[in-house]
Amino acid sequence: MSEAKFEEASGVSLSGMPATDEVALTPEQALANLRGPDLGVRYYAAWWLGRFQVNTPEVIDALLESLADESDRTLEGGYPLRRNAARALGKLGDPRVVPGLMRCLDCEDFYVREAAVQSLGALGDRSCVPVLMNFLVGGLEVAQPAPGSVRLPQPYNDIVEALGMLGATEAIPLIEPFLNHPFDLVQYAAARAMYELTQNPVYAERLVKALGGDKLALRRSALADLGAIGYLPAAEAIAQTLAENSLKLIALKGVLEREVQTTELPQLSAGAIRVMTLMDELL
Secondary structure, eight states, X not given: OOHHHHHHHHSBOTTSSBSSOOSOOOHHHHHHHHTSSOHHHHHHHHHHHHHTTOOOHHHHHHHHHHTTOOSSOOTTSOOHHHHHHHHHHHTSOOGGGHHHHHHHTTOSOHHHHHHHHHHHHHHTOGGGHHHHHHHHXXXXXXXXXXXXXXXXXXOHHHHXXXXXXXXXXXXXXXXXXXXXXXXXXXXXXXXXXXXXXXXXXXXXXXXXXXXXXXXXXXXXXXXXXXXXXXXXXXXXXXXXXXXXXXXXXXXXXXXXXXXXXXXXXXXXXXXXXXXXXXXXXXX
C-alpha cells in the first residue's frame, strides 16, 4: 500500500499527526508557519494546508516555493518538506501547479517523485501524460530494483495508476506488461489502470482474487484499488476480506459512490442497496 493510500484509509497523516487534527490553526497561521524558520513546523503546515484544502493564491505560491526547498533535508538526502508540499498541491485542484509537480519528477528523492506522480494523477491534467508514459518505456527490463536494493528505481505503481486515472488509453501498450511485474503492488496498479482504461472486468477480477491473498498489506492494497475503481461485483468479496472493517467500509464507499453516479436519482439501484446493506453489517 502506498503512503497516500495508507493516509486515506487509516486516518493517520504522513506527518505522524492524526487526520482529525487537534492542533488549533487558522489558514493564516498555517501559511505563516509554512514560510517560517522551524523545519518541523513548516513540514506540518504543508500537510495541514493540504488536509484542509486551503486553496488561496498565497497558499499555492508558498507550496510551489516549498517544492524547491533545500533546507529540510534528511541525512539520507531526502526532502520531507517537498514531499508534503507535493502531496498538498494534489489536493487543491489548481491546474497551474502541474508544471511545478512535473519538475519534481527529476528530484533525486524517490518519495518526492512518488508524491508528485500521485498528485498529477489526482489533478486530472493530461498534459503530464507523455512524461509519465516515458517512465514506462523499456518495460519490465528497466523496472527492476538496483542490485542489492529492494526498491524500484521509480514509483511504477503510482505512475501506472496515474495514467489510469488520467484516462490515458494511449498508454495501454506500455501498461499491459506491468501486469506481469514481479512486485504484487505493481501488478495490482496495472490491473486497476487497465480496468479504468478498458472497462474489461478481467482486470478487476485480478484485484478481487488478490483479496484472498496471504499478506494483509496486499489485501489492504487490493481493497483500496477496488474502491478506487468502484467495481460493484466485488462488493461481497470486499465485505468478507480478512482486513480491518474500516478499510472495507472505505472500499465499499467507493463502490457505492460509483454506482450512485450511474443511477438516475432519487431511485437507488439494487446494487447500491446491496452495498449499503453490506456497509450496515460492518458497522
